[in-house]
Amino acid sequence: MVNPIQNISGLYRIMEKENMEHIGELHLDIGAMRAVLERFPDDDPIQQMAEYFIRADTNLIENLTEEVLYDRTTAEEFERIQRG
Numbered sequence: 001m002v003n004p005i006q007n008i009s010g011l012y013r014i015m016e017k018e019n020m021e022h023i024g025e026l027h028l029d030i031g032a033m034r035a036v037l038e039r040f041p042d043d044d045p046i047q048q049m050a051e052y053f054i055r056a057d058t059n060l061i062e063n064l065t066e067e068v069l070y071d072r073t074t075a076e077e078f079e080r081i082q083r084g
Contacts (some may be wrong), residue, residue: 009082011077012075015067015072016068016071016072019068022060023061023064026060027057027061030054033051033053034054
């Protein structure tokens with residue numbers, strides 16, 4: 001029989017992994033937006049939109065980083081409980 005605490009810690013590990021993958025994708029998006037900034041230096045609307053997306057992605061990364069830390073800490077707590 002599978003220990004329910006093990007399932008909970010595993011769930012937090014899965015969420016941590018998914019959030020880390022999402023953070024990686026957001027970094028790629030930021031890189032693409034920086035390339036857009038360089039490619040269209042004189043196009044103000046494009047500059048503004050690219051800067052907006054960079055700020056939005058940066059905020060998402062900050063939020064997801066907090067979630068990763070929470071997921072990691074919570075998984076470790078459940079794993080400690082499971083070990084006894």
